[in-house]
Amino acid sequence: MRKLGVFICHCGVNIAGTVDVKSVAEEMGRVEDVAHSTDYIYMCSEPGQQIIREAIREKGLEGVVVACCSPSMHENTFRKAVKSQGMNPYLCEIANIREQCSWVHQKDREEATRKAAEIILATLEKVRKNESLEPIAMAIDRRVLVIGGGIAGMTAALDLAEGGYGVVLIEREPGLGGHMAQLSRTFPDLDPALPGLVAKASAVERHPKINLLCYSELEDVKGYVGNFDLTVRKKATLVDWEKCNGCGDCIRDCPVEYASPFERGLGMRKAIDLFYPDSVPSKPVIDREHCQYFLDKGCRRCEEICPKKAINFAQKDERIELKAGAIVVATGYELYPMERLGEYGYGQIPDVIDGLAFERMLSPNGPTRGKILRPSDGKVPKEMVFIQCVASRDPDRYMPYCSRVCCMYTAKHASFYKEQVPDGQPYIFYMDIRSDCKGYEEFLQKTIEERGLLYLRGRVSRVFQDDGKVRVLGVDTLTGRMVEVAADMVVLATAIVPSPGVKDLAAKLRATVDRHGFLTEAHIKLYPVESSTKGIYLAGCGQSPKDISDTVSQASATASKIQALLSTDKLLQDPLIAFVDEGICSGCGICVEICPYEAREMDRRRGISVVHEALCQGCGACIAACPNFACELRNSSASQTLRMVDTFVA
Amino acid sequence: MKGNGAFVKRAMVIGGGIAGISASLDLGNAGYDVVLVEKLPSIGGRMLQLSETFPTLDCAQCTLTPKTVETGQHPRIKLVTYSEVEGIEGKAGDFSVSIRRKAAYVDWERCTGCGLCQQKCPSKNPSEFDRGMGLGKAIYTLSPQAVPNKPVIDPSHCRYFKEGKCRVCEKICPVKAIDYEQKDRLVEERVGAIVVAVGFDLIPKESFGEYGYGELPDLIDGLAFERLNSASGPTTGEIRRPSDGKVPKEVVFIQCTGSRDPERYMPYCSRVCCMYTAKHARLYKHKVHDGQAYIFYMDIRSTGKGYEEFIQQGMEEEGILYLRGRVSRIFRDGEKLIVWGADTLTGRKVEVSADLVVLATAMTPRKEAKELAKKLGIEADDHGFLTEAERKLRPVETKVEGIYLAGCAQGPKDIADSVAHANAAASKVQALFAKH
Numbered sequence A: 001m002r003k004l005g006v007f008i009c010h011c012g013v014n015i016a017g018t019v020d021v022k023s024v025a026e027e028m029g030r031v032e033d034v035a036h037s038t039d040y041i042y043m044c045s046e047p048g049q050q051i052i053r054e055a056i057r058e059k060g061l062e063g064v065v066v067a068c069c070s071p072s073m074h075e076n077t078f079r080k081a082v083k084s085q086g087m088n089p090y091l092c093e094i095a096n097i098r099e100q101c102s103w104v105h106q107k108d109r110e111e112a113t114r115k116a117a118e119i120i121l122a123t124l125e126k127v128r129k130n131e132s133l134e135p136i137a138m139a140i141d142r143r144v145l146v147i148g149g150g151i152a153g154m155t156a157a158l159d160l161a162e163g164g165y166g167v168v169l170i171e172r173e174p175g176l177g178g179h180m181a182q183l184s185r186t187f188p189d190l191d192p193a194l195p196g197l198v199a200k201a202s203a204v205e206r207h208p209k210i211n212l213l214c215y216s217e218l219e220d221v222k223g224y225v226g227n228f229d230l231t232v233r234k235k236a237t238l239v240d241w242e243k244c245n246g247c248g249d250c251i252r253d254c255p256v257e258y259a260s261p262f263e264r265g266l267g268m269r270k271a272i273d274l275f276y277p278d279s280v281p282s283k284p285v286i287d288r289e290h291c292q293y294f295l296d297k298g299c300r301r302c303e304e305i306c307p308k309k310a311i312n313f314a315q316k317d318e319r320i321e322l323k324a325g326a327i328v329v330a331t332g333y334e335l336y337p338m339e340r341l342g343e344y345g346y347g348q349i350p351d352v353i354d355g356l357a358f359e360r361m362l363s364p365n366g367p368t369r370g371k372i373l374r375p376s377d378g379k380v381p382k383e384m385v386f387i388q389c390v391a392s393r394d395p396d397r398y399m400p401y402c403s404r405v406c407c408m409y410t411a412k413h414a415s416f417y418k419e420q421v422p423d424g425q426p427y428i429f430y431m432d433i434r435s436d437c438k439g440y441e442e443f444l445q446k447t448i449e450e451r452g453l454l455y456l457r458g459r460v461s462r463v464f465q466d467d468g469k470v471r472v473l474g475v476d477t478l479t480g481r482m483v484e485v486a487a488d489m490v491v492l493a494t495a496i497v498p499s500p501g502v503k504d505l506a507a508k509l510r511a512t513v514d515r516h517g518f519l520t521e522a523h524i525k526l527y528p529v530e531s532s533t534k535g536i537y538l539a540g541c542g543q544s545p546k547d548i549s550d551t552v553s554q555a556s557a558t559a560s561k562i563q564a565l566l567s568t569d570k571l572l573q574d575p576l577i578a579f580v581d582e583g584i585c586s587g588c589g590i591c592v593e594i595c596p597y598e599a600r601e602m603d604r605r606r607g608i609s610v611v612h613e614a615l616c617q618g619c620g621a622c623i624a625a626c627p628n629f630a631c632e633l634r635n636s637s638a639s640q641t642l643r644m645v646d647t648f649v650a
Numbered sequence B: 001m002k003g004n005g006a007f008v009k010r011a012m013v014i015g016g017g018i019a020g021i022s023a024s025l026d027l028g029n030a031g032y033d034v035v036l037v038e039k040l041p042s043i044g045g046r047m048l049q050l051s052e053t054f055p056t057l058d059c060a061q062c063t064l065t066p067k068t069v070e071t072g073q074h075p076r077i078k079l080v081t082y083s084e085v086e087g088i089e090g091k092a093g094d095f096s097v098s099i100r101r102k103a104a105y106v107d108w109e110r111c112t113g114c115g116l117c118q119q120k121c122p123s124k125n126p127s128e129f130d131r132g133m134g135l136g137k138a139i140y141t142l143s144p145q146a147v148p149n150k151p152v153i154d155p156s157h158c159r160y161f162k163e164g165k166c167r168v169c170e171k172i173c174p175v176k177a178i179d180y181e182q183k184d185r186l187v188e189e190r191v192g193a194i195v196v197a198v199g200f201d202l203i204p205k206e207s208f209g210e211y212g213y214g215e216l217p218d219l220i221d222g223l224a225f226e227r228l229n230s231a232s233g234p235t236t237g238e239i240r241r242p243s244d245g246k247v248p249k250e251v252v253f254i255q256c257t258g259s260r261d262p263e264r265y266m267p268y269c270s271r272v273c274c275m276y277t278a279k280h281a282r283l284y285k286h287k288v289h290d291g292q293a294y295i296f297y298m299d300i301r302s303t304g305k306g307y308e309e310f311i312q313q314g315m316e317e318e319g320i321l322y323l324r325g326r327v328s329r330i331f332r333d334g335e336k337l338i339v340w341g342a343d344t345l346t347g348r349k350v351e352v353s354a355d356l357v358v359l360a361t362a363m364t365p366r367k368e369a370k371e372l373a374k375k376l377g378i379e380a381d382d383h384g385f386l387t388e389a390e391r392k393l394r395p396v397e398t399k400v401e402g403i404y405l406a407g408c409a410q411g412p413k414d415i416a417d418s419v420a421h422a423n424a425a426a427s428k429v430q431a432l433f434a435k436h
């Protein structure tokens, strides 16, 4: 018979206010194999842990139940405490009498006390049969995969590389930079986006520890933290980048032009072109959908002109197999499509554009060389309307959340507009002005004062084309009046949404997304960059909308977490996983089908199912599914569970 | 330990709030030794004072204590609490920092943290930790779960220091740990990098003439409301107003008190008040079902993940009344506080007669932050928030190599952003150490 100890925490008044902890402690003290039972105001505090340590030493305890809060809080604390006295940590169990008892039964002290006692008695049953276990040590791969080459992905990659870790950075576009590459000048200091960005991108391209794979996407992931097996598909650029020297002759000579997505449709690009003019890497790709050769087998002018013979129409997609110990998901954002906004003309009105399009217009390397000219006729707009919160904060029709950056970039846009068109009038429709980061409020106030921006608080109900003008109908909730503006051009600050394809990617990674598709963190406050899947980390706007500064902090944060994770030789994994009674298993294979973590495999030779220890998460799906009761979970065996249930029904 | 040659691969973190703790744990877990210097007797920072936290409304101590305990037990983290940085010399890889370890008047080596002294100490004084609403002892720890769990004597309240008699704690202490003769000590630490995480303060409510210069007892600030709502606070979590202990039926919350007010107070936005005020109003409604909460606001700023939804829920499901406008005056009328304001949406004057008023006062830097910045050779803005090397692309670096920023010391932030910011600072330290 094991000598057991019971330690009951008051959690201040959280538990003791509802549960009569003294009487429960006395009751437990009367249980035959309980050699020590006591209560204390905060078991997790240093003196509380000391009580446990001393009791183990003095009474020679062989198992411990701490009755307190949820094991997700302090299981670790108490397991460490018992371990310091030489007890196997898996002989310490938590009886959750706070979340599962005192908090939910505040009105009934007597019943709560009885229930707390039962929870502890049941946990004692468990501890009686617990085995001493050792964590599973696994070798780890020190390389890191970063998905997405925006400012988030680049920052994470550089931090990790600087920390001495090998990085593979995959970006699905032909060049680095993400949306920051489309920006003109950035708030709050209004310096040009490109120089800083290009410097980062070049550092990524040159870094000996970073393997940059552009025009590439993750195709498949197997494995687990410390040991991911990855397949990356590198799309055919149809240009041999090794040979290409970036001279640009092909681009100049290509006869096919089409509306460039990078320029948000405001400018043109060639069928062979760079991702954008200053793109890093500075190598072109051929777009099969527009290339004349792929349309009618003609043309091939680029092939002729290329001095390096780099054009290769026969190039195929390549599959690359990689290994990594951790993954950063930095897939960024997209803007809510204008085509779905009925009240703003379904994206059909040429002079109604979105924020990124306006950024392109403001960019010196953009389609208008930085001039604000309206798309329909190239005139300088004299009355401009900016509309914030388009499809944001609109739970009934669009997105319920706030996109966090639109207030700021709209002020920036209106300010640039006034700078260029001093006699023009910008109107801004807004709901609340949100300028909540360092220096942002000051930026906003200064801009409003210096530039004479007109803020109208209210929603716009309709935007439509009328006789060369764009009419904007709205209400000013401050005066309660209807407003109508006949504008020359309208800029919509459309909602930030997760980038397309992220749900599929998340499914491959077994990471979770919220209902909008933003990747979910393990804990919103304390683990903001960890995903709920071990070894997978989140950075940037793929987790939620944010500005560049917060994106960069978050990206560096992932790098810190990963360096701590990979700094050891072996990764220790909880051993509370499934095992198979080989004598009973009939080899039916149901568990192989059911396991969500691909942790089950058939051993064909022996005709039984085996558990891959590193993959098993201890979810218990196989235990429920096995028709022969051949699988059990370590320290949660059927007999333990039944005895626990017996305590409650007895 | 990773380390070779002259470049010291050991870091110092100044400030043991959630930011400093997060940075220390990251560095410790990555295998680097860390010296964590905290001014107060124990770590945890402002989060120790909070009750429940937005946006999930989980209990602050439940999320904090696993972190403080882990920090306290971490083999690579050396806690140097009740201490302040005196001076710094050297450069990245070789900083020599002198630290003043304040006299605790308790020998921490001997003290077992039994707490008898605190029980028996006869001196009772308004507790700063409880924002003056509860009573504390002259020999105290910040909380029963304090890490480290060692008390200090506050000589300004201790009867022996003031009147020359008492010495009750000395008599009661079973291990003879009390030492009235203890002096401040200067100690030196050599480190290769420094993370500054000294956090924030609030503008004192005494600064607001229009709100009665802090003389109205039922006019409190946000941290005081956190204490009122805390199970470990002066009212064990019941919402009772300070003047007479009554449960307030009408509560007015005023956002942007001292923020976004360049002419009179701070020009900046304090970033967390919109959210914590919504949280306060919701927590109030959870406890006082028939109470009415009014919130005066300028703009509602709820930009974090899930924050907008949090606000909407408060308005729609819990009937919190938002009034857009500034409050011009608050004065006492019998048992009530009269709040005069304007509702800019209707253009009308509003008057609310309230039982309790909670001011969301501006977050400011710690008052010694500028001084510390000077010692470190880094920059601070006019207010005292520490300045990052570059606003967007280098948000945790300073102009001095080897010195980094974390949390609210750099500017107001919520917990999530403070933690990410601190993790980022730890990443920069790791990169610096890896290079050498």
Ligand SMILES: Cc1cc2nc3c(=O)[nH]c(=O)nc-3n(C[C@H](O)[C@H](O)[C@H](O)COP(=O)(O)OP(=O)(O)OC[C@H]3O[C@@H](n4cnc5c(N)ncnc54)[C@H](O)[C@@H]3O)c2cc1C
Pocket (backbone or CB within 6 Å): A147, A148, A149, A150, A151, A152, A153, A170, A171, A172, A173, A176, A177, A178, A179, A180, A183, A185, A186, A187, A188, A216, A217, A218, A330, A331, A332, A333, A334, A335, A355, A356, A359, A405, A409, A412, A499, A501, A502, A505, A539, A540, A541, A542, A546, A547, A548, A549, A551, B392
């Ligand atoms: C109009 C506008 C103006 C703005 N102005 C400012 C400003 O002035 N100041 C400021 O601080 N912030 C500004 N922002 C915000 C800023 O754009 C973002 O903070 C920043 O770009 C976010 O970077 P990111 O790396 O998270 O995402 P992104 O820039 O979106 O990068 C994500 C990258 O991942 C790639 N990717 C996506 N999915 C995959 C996949 N499955 N596989 C491989 N690669 C993938 C994408 O191609 C992209 O390159 C503005 C935003 C908008 C919309």
Ligand SMILES: Cc1cc2nc3c(=O)[nH]c(=O)nc-3n(C[C@H](O)[C@H](O)[C@H](O)COP(=O)(O)OP(=O)(O)OC[C@H]3O[C@@H](n4cnc5c(N)ncnc54)[C@H](O)[C@@H]3O)c2cc1C
Pocket (backbone or CB within 6 Å): A525, B014, B015, B016, B017, B018, B019, B020, B037, B038, B039, B040, B043, B044, B045, B046, B047, B050, B052, B053, B054, B055, B083, B084, B085, B197, B198, B199, B200, B201, B202, B222, B223, B226, B272, B276, B279, B366, B368, B372, B406, B407, B408, B409, B413, B414, B415, B416, B418
């Ligand atoms: C009323 C109120 C309610 C809030 N509610 C929430 C909420 O619900 N959710 C949320 O996410 N955020 C909330 N916040 C914000 C939250 O408190 C901060 O984000 C967080 O505390 C910042 O942590 P920090 O470590 O940067 O600073 P702090 O918590 O201030 O910690 C700084 C530490 O440094 C120490 N220190 C200071 N100077 C020195 C020095 N010279 N030498 C050594 N040590 C020093 C201090 O003693 C302190 O321990 C709230 C804030 C307030 C005011």
Ligand code: SF4
Pocket (backbone or CB within 6 Å): A577, A578, A594, A595, A596, A597, A598, A599, A600, A611, A615, A616, A617, A618, A619, A620, A621, A622, A623
């Ligand atoms: S417990 Fe879950 S993860 Fe482990 S083998 Fe069974 S089904 Fe798979």
Ligand code: SF4
Pocket (backbone or CB within 6 Å): B117, B120, B121, B122, B123, B138, B139, B153, B157, B158, B159, B160, B161, B166, B167, B168, B169, B170
């Ligand atoms: S000597 Fe001071 S600290 Fe000690 S018990 Fe007396 S008043 Fe309290």
